[in-house]
Amino acid sequence: MNNMNVALIFAGGVGTRMNSHAKPKQFLQLHGKPIIIYTLELFQSHPDVDAIVISIVKEWKSHMLELVKRYQLSKVVDVVDGGGTGQLSIYNGLKSIELNYPSDTTVLIHDGVRPLINHDIISANIVQVKQTGNAVTTSPTIETFVVVDDAMMVKEVPTRKNSRLAKAPQSFVLRDIIDTHAKALADGITDSIDSCTLMSQYGHSLTLVEGPVENIKITTPTDYFIFRAIVESRENSQIFGG
Numbered sequence: 001m002n003n004m005n006v007a008l009i010f011a012g013g014v015g016t017r018m019n020s021h022a023k024p025k026q027f028l029q030l031h032g033k034p035i036i037i038y039t040l041e042l043f044q045s046h047p048d049v050d051a052i053v054i055s056i057v058k059e060w061k062s063h064m065l066e067l068v069k070r071y072q073l074s075k076v077v078d079v080v081d082g083g084g085t086g087q088l089s090i091y092n093g094l095k096s097i098e099l100n101y102p103s104d105t106t107v108l109i110h111d112g113v114r115p116l117i118n119h120d121i122i123s124a125n126i127v128q129v130k131q132t133g134n135a136v137t138t139s140p141t142i143e144t145f146v147v148v149d150d151a152m153m154v155k156e157v158p159t160r161k162n163s164r165l166a167k168a169p170q171s172f173v174l175r176d177i178i179d180t181h182a183k184a185l186a187d188g189i190t191d192s193i194d195s196c197t198l199m200s201q202y203g204h205s206l207t208l209v210e211g212p213v214e215n216i217k218i219t220t221p222t223d224y225f226i227f228r229a230i231v232e233s234r235e236n237s238q239i240f241g242g
Helices: 035-044 058-070 086-100 119-132 174-186 195-201 221-240
Strands: 005-011 051-056 076-081 106-111 134-140 154-156 164-173 208-210
Touching: 005 035, 005 086, 035 051, 035 058, 035 106, 035 119, 051 058, 051 086, 058 076, 076 086, 086 106, 086 174, 106 119, 106 174, 119 134, 119 164, 119 208, 134 195, 164 174, 164 195, 174 195
Parallel strands: 005 051, 005 106, 051 076, 134 208
Antiparallel strands: 106 164, 134 164
């Protein structure tokens, strides 16, 4: 059965860690193009993505609509107001998708400020959801991390072999993810860290898709400089055949 695949790109935040007082981090530009456009163009150009819904910080909604026109993002079917948290921004986007698409639609939930994915990761998410009902994009842990208690005493040092960093896209069947969001809201949960945390909390077993280490979320100036370096090195390799 050829289910629909809809990308939900959320960018509800205002970038307090970026020190960018003038504009939210998703609208910061590299080579004249906003970060969120780099992200959106990956979904726009993917042949299996049928539609895109954007959940954006309310004050910047009209600017987002202008960018959608300027960059000819024809797959964008709705731009909705973000909520007070990432979880609420995602829920607002899911409600829009629910109004217009079947309950078995695959929803790929992705951060607007995570532009360093590729078509292979999007494809792998779509395939995995068809097989198991969900897909969480991860990357290998390249540093050791520790689990501590409230007194900052180390309680556990997980092995890297069995550890992954959860990233995005995080992809689910529409009916499952919107049902879980509704349960969370009924239970007073409004600020879950991400969709896979919420799904796990409500008893869903999750399956992983391996993604690249450079699939970073651009939330600090350092992240921005890493993004710039990667984009420019890709451009240089095209020019010089490196």
